[in-house]
Amino acid sequence: MKTNRFFSVFLLMVLLTSLLITPPALAEETASQAAPQLHSKAALLVDANTGAVVYALNEHQELYPASTTKIMTALLVLEAVDEGKLSMGDELTASRAAMTTGLSEDGSTANIKEGEIMTVEEYLTCMLVVSANEACNVLAEAVSGSVEAFVDAMNAKAEELGCENTHFVNTSGLHDSQHYTSAWDLYLITAEAMKYDAFMRICDTATATIPATNLSEARTLHTSNYLIGAWWSRGYLYDDAHGIKTGSTSQAGHCLVSSATRGSLSFISVVLGADRVTLDDGEIRTYSFYDTRLLFDWAFDNFSYQTVLTSDELIRDVGVALSKTDRVSVHPAEDVELLLPNGTDPADLERALDLQDPVDAPVSQGQSLGTMTLSLDGRELATVELLAMADVEADGLLVFWRNVKDFFSKTAVRVVLIVLGVLILALVLWKLTLGRRRYRYGRSVGRRSRGGGYRGRRR
Known part of the structure; x- marks a missing residue:
């Protein structure tokens, strides 16, 4: 009977373990099977709301x-x-240096002429909508005084943002063997630029009109980004896409940084080193746009937000020292919402606790006692502070005895006590030794007195 019970319990434990382990593995398998096969050298898809990486190549x-x-x-x-160094309405004049430094005759342009005057916003529009190289240099001179100084500032900013695989040589991206970046670094730069409303407003413009200037009639500019274009987009138009920037050279291939929003979901995509090919049916396919659409469709179809923690959830009890109340509960500082593969059970998330246990009283309600990190399949997703649920008062007597104990446990105090002990012992020994000497001296004097004293004359 005992043997049968043992095997029954064993099989039950195996079954429960398999039930606990299977769901995250299935969620990972489903997501990985649905992940698109891209044709670009590098790609990155990031949740714009949380910064979580959804896809990386x-x-x-x-x-x-x-x-x-x-x-x-x-x-x-x-x-x-x-x-405040510039304003969007400031008028800038295109200098000779700006029109020649580091530019090529076959580069993208808005046909800006030397001596032409436009506003900062108009130069930005030329640069971001039709990728005008000369506009980059005009703006660079306005910000830093020279193109060279501006390039130095670009590299300094990249380092400040944490870019580890980036080095700039020019303002426009024209090919240079020492001008490079990575999909991750480009995402860091883009996320920072997206904090400015004007950036996304201009990047998300399909058609823009530049008013007539001192040297040109009014210009109509059409975006080079086919995801947000119109009749010229060759079938790549993507309704949920917003901006951001294209790029292509023979050495770089076709590159695209884009964003897309559908409902509560929003993603930033970076694709580098894509080819443009002619398919058997005659279709000319540019894989920077094609791969980006695949990434967006896959993400919107396979991911959703889930609330995995609420601020009123009790996580566990923490021991409390120096108080008559020996435990206090902790809860998350805020609700935690994560982007997860569809079908993922929040219970499958791994919870790693980093708590003070025990914690010394007094404890205040809302006091941070540690953190909890949530992970899925070994990948960290979020970290949240854990707060005390209630106040816990300290017990005066326990605090006193703890202070006494701590005081006498200090090395300096111990050294002083040892020295005092040695001195006291030495004093005792010295007094004992001195007392013996006095005792002996007193006995010898007494004997001489009795034997040698004057007794008078007999008569």
Whole structure:
């Protein structure tokens, strides 16, 4: 009977273990099977709301960015506007140096002429909508005084943002073997630029009109981004897409940074090193746009937000020292909502606790006692603070005895006590030794007195 019970319990434990382990594995398998097979050298898809990486392919590989470089150029210009160094309405004149430094005759252009005057916003529009290289240099001179100084600022900003695989040589992205970045670094730069409303407003413009200037009639500009274009988009139009920037050279291939929003979901996509090919049916396919659409469709179809923690959930009890109340409960500081593969059970998330246990009283309600990190299949998703649910008062007597104990446990105090002990022992020994000597001296004097004293004359 005992043997049968043992095997019954054993089989039950195996069954429960399998039930606990299977769901996250299935969720991972479902998501990985649905993940698109891309044709680009590198790709990255990030949840715009939380910064969670949804898809990554060679995201840290150093590659040529082509005109996606202009995202960094725009970022520095908008920072200068935000700091009051420029305003969007300031008029800038295209200098000879700006029209010649580092530019090529076959590069993308808005046909800006030397001496032409446009506003900062108009130059930004030329740069971000039709990828005008000359506009980059005009803006760079306005911000830093020279193109060279502006490039130095681009590299400094990249380092500040944590870009580890990026080095800029020019403002536009024209090819140079020392001008490179990675999908991850480009995402960091883009996320920073997206904090400025003007950046997304201009990047998300399909058609823009530049008013007549001192040297040109009014210009109508059509975006180079086929995801947000119209009749010229060759079938790539994507209703949920917003911006951001294209780029292409023979060395870099076709590159695209884009974003898309559908309902509560929002993603940022980076695709580098894609080809443009002619298919058997005659279709000319540009894989930067094609792969980006695949990524967006896959993400919107396979992921959703789930509330995995609520702020009123009791996580566990923590021991409390120096109090008559020996436990206090902790709860999350806030609700935690995560982007997860559809079908994922929040109970399958791994919870790693980093708590003070025990904690010394007094404890205040809302006091942070540690953190909890949520992970799925070994990948960290979020970390939340854990707060005390209630106040816990300290017991005065327990605090006193703890202070006494702590005081006498200090090394310096112990040394002083040892020294005092040695001194006291030495004093005792010295007194004992001195007392013996006095005792002996007193006895010898007494004997001489009795034997040798004057007794008088007999008569």
